[in-house]
Structure formats: C-alpha cells, structure tokens
Amino acid sequence: MASDEANSKAVDDAEQLVQSEDPQHPSNLICELCRKFYALGWVTGTGGGTSIRQHDHIFLAPSGVQKELMKPSDIFVMDFNTKEYLRKPSVLKPSACTPLFLAAFTRGAGCCIHTHSQWAVLVTLLVERDFGQSACFEIEEIEQIKGIGKGRGKVGNLGYHDRLRIPIIENTAFEEDLTESLEVATEKYPDTYAILVRRHGIYVWGDNVHKAKTQCESLDYIFQLAVEMKKLGLPWTTRASEISDI
C-alpha cells in the first residue's frame, strides 16, 4: 500500500509537470505553437514537432498525433541530465526527433522546432540540382535575413549585407539517424541556428521560444521567397558564389 501511495504521488507529480493555468507554461506553449504551425502548413499529417527546455526539463510533443488537436496531457517530459522520462503518456509514442532536439539543447537552445515546410524541402532540391549534393543554402541582401541571430554567444542579428548560410544534411530512413550528421554540420557551421534536411524539412532552434519561433518564421519566409525567385529566374546571390562543402 505504501508502494501504491508512492505510485499515486509519482503520477500526480508527473501530471503537475504539464498542467498549468499559465499560458506561458511550456506544455501550453507547445500546444499553441503546434496549432499555429498547422495553420502555416509546417506540421501537416502528423509531421514535424516542437520541444521546449525549461531548466532541466525537456517538454516534447509526441509522435503520430494531429498537431492542431494536441493537449497538454499529450506532452512528454524528460530530465535533461539523466535523459529519463519524467512523464510518458501511456498511449503515445515519444517523438523520433527527440535526439535531434537534445542536440540543439546541448548547444544551448531553449526551444527547437522541426517542420516539413514545403519551401524548405524545395530549397534543398534546388540547391542539389544547381550546386550539388554537398552544398548549403546561401542567400544575401534580403531584409528578412536580419531576423536571424549572428550565432550562439554572439550579440545581435545578421546584417543586410551578411550572407545567410543554412547547411543541408542528407535524409536517412530513420529520423534519429540524422543526429550525427546534424552534429557534424553544426560543428562546421557553429553559428547556425538551423539545419535543412534534404527532401524532408528543417530543424530551427533559438535561445528561447520567441527566438526559435521568429527565426523559424524568418527562414520559412526566405525559403518561400527563394523558390519564387527561382520560378522568376532571379538569382539568390549577386556576388560570386562561395558555395562550400559541409
């Protein structure tokens, strides 16, 4: 019976991790973000996902759910140090993106967003065709570039004359197998806040929810613009290409 009581207390504690009246609580924020992302076409079907780190707690949207219908009770919570689940909804599966979200948190992120945005997918296809499989996406002299931070530990955002570079990694059969190449790419591009995944989508992170979300929006804006520029025969860069391997 003591054991039953302890179990019951553990369940209560786990519930309190995700239930809050505060709209800024991570489990409420994840649900609100996912509804917004569904409207933007970023998490169609059950694709994409979002995770927030608050102190040592990682809040994760589950796998295989309709993102616009998510409730706080669907959220997984993991301990950042032990990587053990503090809360695991019994009927749901954890997201296959979890190791990729953890890689972003290890690099200092407070929030990480994964989308299947069609603009991101088309950009990876266009780069491959025009510059080769190992190239990254590059664009310059678009005002919205100023929506992207200079890099971890650096103050302020990119300038209008800075070239934006987003590395592209190759897709794999299983999402968790992207982790290693994501880490390699972020070592090669230490200032990046995003990794494109060929034929798949993008991972975008930021110091906090505000920065992750606005950087994800700014990048999606730039990818959409870049695709429209290609349709109209307009070049992405005006200076000589400096496309490099990753």
Add this chain to the structure above:
Amino acid sequence: MASDEANSKAVDDAEQLVQSEDPQHPSNLICELCRKFYALGWVTGTGGGTSIRQHDHIFLAPSGVQKELMKPSDIFVMDFNTKEYLRKPSVLKPSACTPLFLAAFTRGAGCCIHTHSQWAVLVTLLVERDFGQSACFEIEEIEQIKGIGKGRGKVGNLGYHDRLRIPIIENTAFEEDLTESLEVATEKYPDTYAILVRRHGIYVWGDNVHKAKTQCESLDYIFQLAVEMKKLGLPWTTRASEISDI
C-alpha cells in the same frame, strides 16, 4: 394513433443517431472535418464529402450543401448490412459518393474522405501528359511518404525509400459510375489507401478518422509539392521509372 406513436418513436430514434454532446460522435466529427476541409480548399462549392463507419452505422455528409455550414441534423445514416437509410433528412439528397464510400468500408475502412483538391487534379493531368492515361502517380524519397500506411492488415507506415504509388482512374459523367473502376484499381493495388480520379479529385480512407484525415493531408502535401517540383523542373522519381498500367 398507435401508428402515429410508432412513427414518432422512429423519428426520435433517428434523431438520436446524429445528436450527441460528444465531440467524438461521428455526426459531430463529420461537421468539424468539413469545416477544416473547406478551409483547406478541398470541398469548395458543394464539392467533396466525408463518411464515417461506426460499427454497423454509416454516417454520410449530404449532397449539395455548403460543407463549412453543415450541422449534425444534415447527416444521413445508413445500415451497413442492409444498405438502408436509418435516417434521411427530408430536404436533402444523399451523396452521389455513397457507393464509393461503401466500397472503402467493405475494404475495412473506418472513414473515407473525398476531396476536389486542385493539387490532386493537377497531378492527374501531369501524369496523363507525361506518362499516359493508364499510369499511376509515383514519387519517392520525400519524408512525408512516411505518413501513409503500408496497406490493410500490414503493420506500420511506408518508409522513406519506398515508392508511393496512387492509382488513377478515369472520371465518369456520374459519380456513382466510378465505383467499379475504383474496385478494379484497389484489387490491382491492394495496399493503397487512396484512388485519384482524373480531372476530379481523390478518395482517401483509413482504419479510423485519425488515419483517414492524416493520410489525406499527407497525400495533399505530396501532390502540392509534386506540382511545385514540376514548375521548377524537378523530377518526381530519381530511379528509372517503373510506371505500370492499372
């Protein structure tokens, strides 16, 4: 008077088939889905439709109504075994899609969605022009393919390296006349959860509402991407074409 009472009871019973406080009740779900589908451009005008099977009851959206304005009282209910209507709103016509929905339910579906999505229509036109009238739509190595199940009775979803094939049938003057060719196509492609109809739209089904809806979204995402790829001169398949007759 006994007869009047019996009639009155029958009407009450029929009403109870579609009136429920439970948002998960099929007649509430159909109305909510149709509002969503209207916003997605799938049921413009009075096009498209949705049907849910619950045990031996088939719930059907009516013909000729504005789908975003539908109410539970507009829903038809049919007995799956006798194919007789248990509830038939007197001022409305049953959907011409009914025999196609029934064909899906006979194949084990729990929900079937019919859309007039423009991306689906454009894909059928592009396949006809590039591969001939008897070809099916084929694409591979797009992450969203993983949103589609492997097939009835099979566990899990398609993989990233699997080629997605959706058969295309020719349109007919009357929607109900599509039934036979839909059945032929599903015999030839026993694992498919969807049939494209040339110059018309698509039928998508799934074991339950969740699966039908997320598969329909995933396919629509893929069709939109495929149309954009064509505009940009990007091929749908990288390996040698294996286009086959249906």
Add this chain to the structure above:
Amino acid sequence: MASDEANSKAVDDAEQLVQSEDPQHPSNLICELCRKFYALGWVTGTGGGTSIRQHDHIFLAPSGVQKELMKPSDIFVMDFNTKEYLRKPSVLKPSACTPLFLAAFTRGAGCCIHTHSQWAVLVTLLVERDFGQSACFEIEEIEQIKGIGKGRGKVGNLGYHDRLRIPIIENTAFEEDLTESLEVATEKYPDTYAILVRRHGIYVWGDNVHKAKTQCESLDYIFQLAVEMKKLGLPWTTRASEISDI
C-alpha cells in the same frame, strides 16, 4: 411636430429593414458573406460587393468600406420596383455596382456577388492573349463544372462533359458603364450565371444566396485551376476550340 413624428417613424422603419436577430436575414448574411469573401481574397481593399434580393427589397453592401468590418447598419435597402432607396446610411455611398446587381435581379437572381479575384483577372488576360479580345473563357472535363447550373429556368447543373463558357466584357472607367455590355453578354449567353470583366473581376449570381455563393466558389476554383494549368502547359480544352465572339 407631426412631421417630426412621421420622420422619426420613417427612420425607425428603415432601421428595422436591416436589424434582425435572424442570421438568415439578408443584412446579416451580407456581412457574414463579406467576411468570408475577405478571407478568400475576393474583396481586398474596399473592392467587390454583394447584394441580396428578398421579395421587393434589394439589400446592398455600400461602396468604399472594409468588407470584413461591415455591420448591418452599413447596408443600403432599395425598392426593386421604384428603384428608390428605402434606407440610405447618411455617411456612406451606394455601391457603383448597383445597376449591375439590378440587371442580375431583373434576370431572376436572388443574390449577386462581385469579386476582384485575381484568378478571374488572370483568366481574362490569358484569354485575351491566346484567343483575342472578343473571346469568352472556355473549359471542359473538370468535375467542378458540375457546380454550375444549366441556366435560368432549366433544371439541374452542367454535366462533366459540358463545356463551361463564361463571357468576358471589356472594363470601363466607371463601373456603372459596364451595365449595357453585361446585358448584351447575358442576351448572347442566356444560360450564363456569371460575367467576367477584363482586368477587373467577375459578377456571379444565382437563384438564392446558396446558389450564388457556391457558383462563385466553383468558378473561382476553376479559374485558379485554369491559371495553374497554363503555368504547367496544360490545355483548357481537349476538343477543337469553338471560341466564339460575344
């Protein structure tokens, strides 16, 4: 003072023409439709308009207002027989579309919608370039054609194998000057429920609100599809062109 009382009663009567708790009342319907049309991009800026006939009362959206913010108190009411305003909001201007709406009502319509839809405008430009200024828009073998009625006094809708023809008239400096050519075009195409206006938009009507709105949606769907088909090099008609003057 008797005159004051009479005036006050006249104002009260005029107010009652547009104030109703019934969501199906024309002044409530016009506001709801205009909000929907704004979301569809049909009445951007202050463009477009809508009018409903109920018995001998014509309800008209005013000129120059933000259509998504319209209130019943903004609505004009005209007597169909005398063409005199029964209600005229003092701070607003009547719509320049009024004579065109009246032309539709004279032809038996119960509701008429005018949009500046970009798909309609692009279709008029494409027809002019490819077929000449006097041609009408023609398309065939698209399922959504079945959303358009056969014509005034005829039972039922166009079939899948029927060719849809929408006459195009030339734009004029002043909207009211379109009336004569709209009437000429409807005499030449007596079965049409819509007139395209070159570089301007479209007028669509129907026997009632339901039919006008769903026909307008079906046509807009077809115009969008037609523009996308042009981008992809797909022809609008498969049989020999029968383009004719209007």
Add this chain to the structure above:
Amino acid sequence: MASDEANSKAVDDAEQLVQSEDPQHPSNLICELCRKFYALGWVTGTGGGTSIRQHDHIFLAPSGVQKELMKPSDIFVMDFNTKEYLRKPSVLKPSACTPLFLAAFTRGAGCCIHTHSQWAVLVTLLVERDFGQSACFEIEEIEQIKGIGKGRGKVGNLGYHDRLRIPIIENTAFEEDLTESLEVATEKYPDTYAILVRRHGIYVWGDNVHKAKTQCESLDYIFQLAVEMKKLGLPWTTRASEISDI
C-alpha cells in the same frame, strides 16, 4: 516623496495613453491591425510595423516583437512636436522605422504601415532586372488601381486608365538610413502614398487608418497580380513604357 508621487502620476498618465476600452483607440487598433497583417504574411518573424498619429500623439508598434501577440502595453507613444517619448515600455526597443513613419506624418499621413510582403520584394527585383535599378514600379488598366488615392490634397482616387507609379528606393544596412531617400522619392513623386524598398518591403500611408490599410491591401493585391503576370508572360503596361529615374 513629492518626487515619488510625481513619478507615479507620470507613469499613470503614460499608461492611460495606451489603455482604453474603445476598440477605435490607436493602441487597440495597432494590435488588431498587426494580428491581421500577421495572417496576411506582412509581418513574419518580427518584421514590419505600424504607426498611427492622433492629434500630436504618435503611437508606434515596438521593434522585435511577435506582431500577432502584441498588447496595448507594448505600444510606444511619442509627442509629434518635440519627438520625445511620452511612453516607452522599459523592456522593449523603439522601432527602427520610427523616422520613416515620422516622415509620412510630416507629409500629412494619419497612419503608416510597413510590411515585408514577399510580393512587394519580388516586384522590386523584377523591376531592377527588367528596367534597371533607378526605375519605379508601373502598371495600368487594373481595376484595383482605383483603390489608391490621387495624392495628398487631391480629391478622389486614381482612375482605371491612370498609370500607377510606386517609386523604389535602395535598401540600406540600417532601416533609419532609408529616411533621406524616402524623402527624396516623395519629393519626386509628390502624389505617392507608398515607397517600395528594394529587397525589403514597402511603406504605405494614408490620411487615416482606413485609407492606409485599404491602400496597403490594394497595393499588395496589385503586386501579387504583377508577379503572377510575369510568371505567365503577361506585360504590366500595354502602352509604350515611360519608365523614369527617381
């Protein structure tokens, strides 16, 4: 303590500048407009901004916030004569667009809107490629042109046969550095209500909120149409080009 009381009163006064139950109050209007502009894709990320002048008070959306989440308490208020802030939220930064908004107010505007609309950006790129860096955007014979005013102090709007000209200025590294060239362009085009900024977006103003917003919508409609026309090979002007330097 007298000083504390004075401080406390000053804070109260500042709060009253932005807190009102009236939906037409500038601080409420700015928040409502920004939510609408977010839905239109005009203020993605934290881009774009809006400002309203009411008598001698200038109400300004802050820099770096998610525009769809803005609250009246986020609004800056400046005295138009002294250019000093009457209210300055301590945790927020004033918009870098402020000098550009002030330039519009100096020219008599009551409201000024800055968007990063992709259609505006694409139009500036297309003009540069086809007509050279110093050209302005020109289009004619599109009905929606009638949504734009003739110019400050002039009565009425442009006509269908008038050519719409929107000057384009070159982007700068810092937004405030656009002010001088904006002023030069408005001197050269004294009737314009808008200035395009190459690779950046647009500034649109009007005598009041209604006119600024509907002119911004009409222009965005025209830019989107112009981009689609380019994709379809349709020319923006039918008469001989009169493209001129600014």
